[in-house]
């Protein structure tokens with residue numbers, strides 16, 4: 001069934017700018033409908049059949065979706081798996097139909113922010129090693145994390161395969177003595193995403209991560225009101241933040 005939509009909403013949905021940027025673009029005659037320049041950014045079009053073009057380039061409507069999931073333990077960051085439950089299994093069936101996939105991976109036992117989308121281009125940009133998208137994690141680490149680790153992480157540590165990490169920001173939140181030793185609460189921001197990176201960085205300094213949660217990725221912060229295992233669509237503001245970040 002075809003769907004009616006305001007032209008500025010359609011263009012914003014397709015990532016061509018914010019609603020106010022699009023309003024300006026319309027004013028400057030950059031948007032055409034069936035080959036004719038339009039003057040009204042509130043004009044209603046059919047998302048599937050109207051011939052809309054932006055700066056002369058046809059705009060093909062796609063149903064892009066962005067979900068923020070608070071990933072629980074015990075599910076894997078994949079779209080399908082013969083044996084294990086995946087993050088896609090946590091979605092309602094109508095959301096699965098839109099074929100979102102996870103942007104990057106969190107380990108099976110890692111919790112927290114995972115973006116799911118069917119926007120391949122945005123996912124690609126967020127994962128590109130060239131873009132150095134910051135990811136912040138909170139963790140509980142077995143061992144006494146201290147100033148030396150902070151300095152080490154700020155320079156870069158050598159992982160088990162010889163790779164030297166980019167500078168990372170380690171903050172020590174607290175320390176707790178338990179029967180089985182000292183445990184440190186920390187936050188760590190890294191600008192890359194090597195396999196098991198956070199766990200391997202602590203292994204490199206002789207410590208073990210026992211709990212790991214991602215709290216942000218680029219400009220997107222985990223909505224702490226989302227219980228583990230729940231998800232919601234990103235707000236328009238969040239989508240715009242991600243898109244602006246991508247353009248950087």
Ligand code: URA
Pocket residue numbers: 105106107108110195196197198199200212
């Ligand atoms: N680093 C890890 O070690 N595990 C994750 O899931 C994410 C980052």
